[in-house]
Amino acid sequence: MKSMVKHQHEARAKIIKAMAHPSRLFIIEELSKHERCVGELTDMIGADASTISKHLSVLKNAGLVADEKRANSIYYTLRCPCVMDFVGCVEDVLSANAKQHNEILKSCKK
């Protein structure tokens, strides 16, 4: 693989990897509706605040979210709402999987 193409795929993979975690997906989805501060997200997810803070730093590092300090909280926002379209596509894959799974079950019963 040529090195330029390789770099391109590494850069893309870095973004996708940042999304590839249940809590981070939850955060992305939540931020697509609302800006939220760390404490709110921590309460919603139910993990240690430091864990959520690290997840947010992964997302920020990938350029997926932006943060803004206000009062004594830091509010995070989704930088590119288009990532939510992707979730729809992932759901398509999941339902295709479920459909296939059902067909296999059916053919076994026969």
Added chain:
Amino acid sequence: MKSMVKHQHEARAKIIKAMAHPSRLFIIEELSKHERCVGELTDMIGADASTISKHLSVLKNAGLVADEKRANSIYYTLRCPCVMDFVGCVEDVLSANAKQHNEILKSCKK
């Protein structure tokens, strides 16, 4: 986080995680143009055949690709072409990052 919602995000994360690797992204992109067998992908990427085989099994396990044996090769195809739309969105994130980076550089020069 409620357990049903949690399961949903875990299922989604599994799919996304399967995409979150440079070689696997390359494979997805390649398969969106062409069906390909393991040997072809191995040559293009330049890694051990067993490595590529494992990448393909990750993609297959996530339901992203399908395989079909023909002659003495196994041909892989992309099951949900919509995943390529996502790559476009990832590029949006990357160019937003680049733009921001440039603005920071500019403001430093002033």
Added chain:
DNA sequence: TGGCTATTTGGCTATATTCCCATAGACGAT
């Protein structure tokens, strides 16, 4: 200033991922 709250960082362990090598299995061709 000193306490309070919100967030981040460092340290650590447990777990997961990636990659290569060696080997095994499948299958067509001779």
Added chain:
DNA sequence: ATCGTCTATGGGAATATAGCCAAATAGCCA
């Protein structure tokens, strides 16, 4: 049947990730 090709699997080392706790930092408010 045996060879050669193609693909998959097992093993193991190097590296990366996730999570918690403890401690540091930053800013508000009295």
